[in-house]
Amino acid sequence: MKTKHYLILEDAELLLNHAHQYAIQHAFNVSIAVVDETGTLLAMKRMDGASPMTANLCLEKAKCSAISRRPSKLFEDLIKNGQMGFLTMDSFSGMLEGGEPILYAGQLVGAVGVSGVKSFQDAEIAQHAIQAFLANMPE
Template sequence: MKTKHYLTLEDAEFLLTRAHQYAIDQKFNVSIAVVDESGTLLAMKRMDGASPMTANLSIEKARCSAMSRRPTQVFEELIKDGQLGFLTVNSFSGMLEGAEPIIYQAQLVGAVGVSGVKSHQDAEIAQHAIQVFLALAD
């Protein structure tokens, strides 16, 4: 029998709070989603001033990252490089940069997805929250 790590609601809220504060500090209006390892939504926030479409997109980005166990930037780059077959995949969407998987002790435990500013800035917000979370988890 193996031990399986997982995100608690408290963990998800911590990640959401860290991402939200970082976005405020950068003067970004975004939507932030935290999902578990299966892509199931645990917590989500749409900041005042963020476009309504960013709410769903942040969730889809997070799901894509969790299900693939990769940053969504990987898919955006593949599509930009002409591998358009990824656009026909029905199992997930959100293949735009802005979500990062959360890997704890070599196990995927979830992902953070962000939408609302430039894609690399979305990813920066997610990365910041995850780095703070993992630094405190050890």
Template sequence: MKTKHYLMLEDAEFLLHQAHQYAIKNQFNVSIAVVDETGTLLCMKRMDGVAPMTANLAVEKAKCSAMSRSPSKLFEDIIRNGQMGFLTMESFSGMLEGGEPILYQGQLVGAVGVSGVKSFEDAEIAQHAIQIFLTHVSNQLNS
């Protein structure tokens, strides 16, 4: 049998906090979602004043990233390059930049989705939180 890594609520809250702090520091007003490896929501935050639709978009971007094990931007690029068939998939949405997978020791453990600013900034927030999280986990194991 193999060992399977997974996000605990404490991990999801850590990721959410890191993304939120980065958004505040950069004056980004966003919604942030953290999902597990199945795309199931673990926690989310919608900052004051951000459009209500960003809450759903953040969750869908995170789900897309978790279910595909890829940044959600991959699908945005595929569609932009003419493969419109992806738009017909009812079970798969959130195919916009801003969802980032969390890979730990080669295993997908979840994803972070962000919505509310420019797409590349959404992705930047998610990537920042994941980088801090993975460094934090590594430091905990080495101490």
């Protein structure tokens, strides 16, 4: 039988804090969501000044990344290249860059989604949070 790793609330809060601090350092006003491996919300933060719309977008980006086990940018690229031609409005919001999967010990344990600045900056915030979080995990 295998051991299954998973995020707990404390982990989600650490991820949020890493992303929040990075956003503050760069003067970004964003919304941040952390989901488990099924795309279910664990924790979320909307910074002062972040558009209300970003709250839903960050969650959709995180869900997209968790369910696909890939960065949400992959789907943005497929759409731009004409390889994905149909989307509903709900699914489209998760198809923008800014959702990043969290892999630990070879397992998907969740994802971080960020929305509020340019999409590459959203992804940068999420990647930073995940790297900082995993840097403190035992091997």
